[in-house]
Amino acid sequence: MKSKIRIASxxxxxxxLLTAPVDQVTKGPIDYMMMDYLAEVTMSIMQKQxxxxxxxxxxxxxxxxxxxxxxxxxxxxxxxxxxxxxxxPVACAEAILQVARRLGVKxxxxxxxxxxxxxxxxxxxxxxxxxLKNMETGxxxxxxxERLQSANVYFGAFPIIEAxxxxxxxxxxxxxxxxxxxxxxxIHEFEWxxxxxxxxxxxxxxxxxxxxxGQSTGGNFSGDWRSVPDLAHIGFPIAxxxxxxxxxxxxxxxxxxxxxxxxxxxxxxYEIGDPRQYITPDCVADFxxxxxxxxxxxRVKVSGVQGKEATKFxxxxxxYLDGYTAIGTLTYTWxxxxxxxxxxxxxxRTRVRDLGLEFEEMRTEFLGYNACHGPLANAIQxxxxxxxxxxxxxxxxxxxxxxxxxxxxxxxxxxxSVTGFAGGRxxxxxxxxxxxxxxxxxAVTPSVQFHEI
Numbered sequence: 001m002k003s004k005i006r007i008a009s010x011x012x013x014x015x016x017l018l019t020a021p022v023d024q025v026t027k028g029p030i031d032y033m034m035m036d037y038l039a040e041v042t043m044s045i046m047q048k049q050x051x052x053x054x055x056x057x058x059x060x061x062x063x064x065x066x067x068x069x070x071x072x073x074x075x076x077x078x079x080x081x082x083x084x085x086x087x088x089p090v091a092c093a094e095a096i097l098q099v100a101r102r103l104g105v106k107x108x109x110x111x112x113x114x115x116x117x118x119x120x121x122x123x124x125x126x127x128x129x130x131x132l133k134n135m136e137t138g139x140x141x142x143x144x145x146e147r148l149q150s151a152n153v154y155f156g157a158f159p160i161i162e163a164x165x166x167x168x169x170x171x172x173x174x175x176x177x178x179x180x181x182x183x184x185x186x187i188h189e190f191e192w193x194x195x196x197x198x199x200x201x202x203x204x205x206x207x208x209x210x211x212x213x214g215q216s217t218g219g220n221f222s223g224d225w226r227s228v229p230d231l232a233h234i235g236f237p238i239a240x241x242x243x244x245x246x247x248x249x250x251x252x253x254x255x256x257x258x259x260x261x262x263x264x265x266x267x268x269x270y271e272i273g274d275p276r277q278y279i280t281p282d283c284v285a286d287f288x289x290x291x292x293x294x295x296x297x298x299r300v301k302v303s304g305v306q307g308k309e310a311t312k313f314x315x316x317x318x319x320y321l322d323g324y325t326a327i328g329t330l331t332y333t334w335x336x337x338x339x340x341x342x343x344x345x346x347x348x349r350t351r352v353r354d355l356g357l358e359f360e361e362m363r364t365e366f367l368g369y370n371a372c373h374g375p376l377a378n379a380i381q382x383x384x385x386x387x388x389x390x391x392x393x394x395x396x397x398x399x400x401x402x403x404x405x406x407x408x409x410x411x412x413x414x415x416x417s418v419t420g421f422a423g424g425r426x427x428x429x430x431x432x433x434x435x436x437x438x439x440x441x442x443a444v445t446p447s448v449q450f451h452e453i
Contacts, residue, residue: 012213057088111163179207201307230256
């Protein structure tokens with residue numbers, strides 16, 4: 001058993017800093033790199049891509065990235081774990097093997113976790129009494145059944161562990177919890193029991209700190225953000241873990257950003273509900289028991305974490321089509337920029353009303369004045385420019401399309417000094433809404449496939 005392992009965060013979301021994973025494998029020692037690509041809306045986007053092309057449905061950024069780092073990872077024995085497989089992890093694995101062959105790699109084993117996609121099983125599950133009601137509203141799934149786009153179970157760390165025990169150098173998953181990507185190598189390397197709740201909770205907390213990439217090393221820092229050094233070259237976080245469940249959050253030397261009590265605390269507060277009940281498929285972590293200590297420059301120790309037995313349910317993330325939206329902008333300049341923008345909005349709303357168009361929502365924001373803070377915004381006497389942004393939402397495609405045709409006429413039939421319409425008419429786009437549900441763990445079983453050369 002190793003006395004310590006170093007798990008690096010390489011991506012915090014699909015579209016994150018592309019240089020971060022390269023830095024993590026080249027600028028210092030690590031044993032594992034986890035890369036988190038998935039959000040709720042991401043799955044529906046990937047599902048659409050897969051429908052158009054059965055070879056797609058995963059994070060395509062991942063493939064050129066693997067091409068850059070694979071030789072280094074193999075040379076240094078760095079294992080990569082990622083949920084970038086999206087709704088098509090098998091195709092993702094095959095694309096990675098194609099890259100490996102092109103690079104002349106003679107031996108590579110990729111573990112693929114499958115079974116999380118239950119879109120084709122919705123009716124079967126319902127026939128067995130698993131209605132997948134909205135866990136927030138109690139609404140019956142039947143109300144949106146015909147509009148479902150994706151349905152994925154959040155698996156945890158243990159399918160990844162199976163892949164690692166099978167010798168996988170890269171593990172590709174679908175919808176896996178962000179924390180499970182970090183927890184899995186700890187359980188694997190330290191042979192933690194599946195019922196050692198405190199240690200599982202400690203690894204889960206470490207995963208929560210790593211899951212958003214640079215957000216725990218000074219990115220998006222709402223404290224003294226000016227004090228964060230060299231954000232242009234921010235170093236992503238690394239969790240140093242030991243068999244007793246103690247974690248130190250750090251980063252590579254000579255990289256930007258910082259690891260302090262404040263940056264780690266901010267990340268710990270990110271997207272949590274009840275801090276005593278941080279629920280994952282692997283355990284329930286009590287965030288109120290976390291002890292933090294600054295033990296050196298860019299080193300924060302995490303200890304004392306307590307956990308409880310996992311629940312008997314998986315969370316299911318589903319998405320469904322929920323109408324259409326269009327958003328358009330016009331920029332009004334000094335003098336009287338705000339007054340012009342407000343008058344343009346009045347004219348637009350009058351014309352829409354005259355046309356008999358009805359929307360579930362029509363929202364106006366004045367960028368540069370109140371878009372972020374609404375009625376709480378400080379008054380600005382004479383702004384240099386204001387961007388009028390108007391959005392509508394409706395179940396009717398035609399109504400949204402017609403709205404888009406009313407924005408451009410304001411240029412010559414509304415207030416003066418307007419610009420910023422080079423993008424053309426705003427076009428309707430589909431609204432994808434989120435449907436969370438619970439599913440008994442016995443209803444679905446993850447499995448692991450191995451693909452290799």
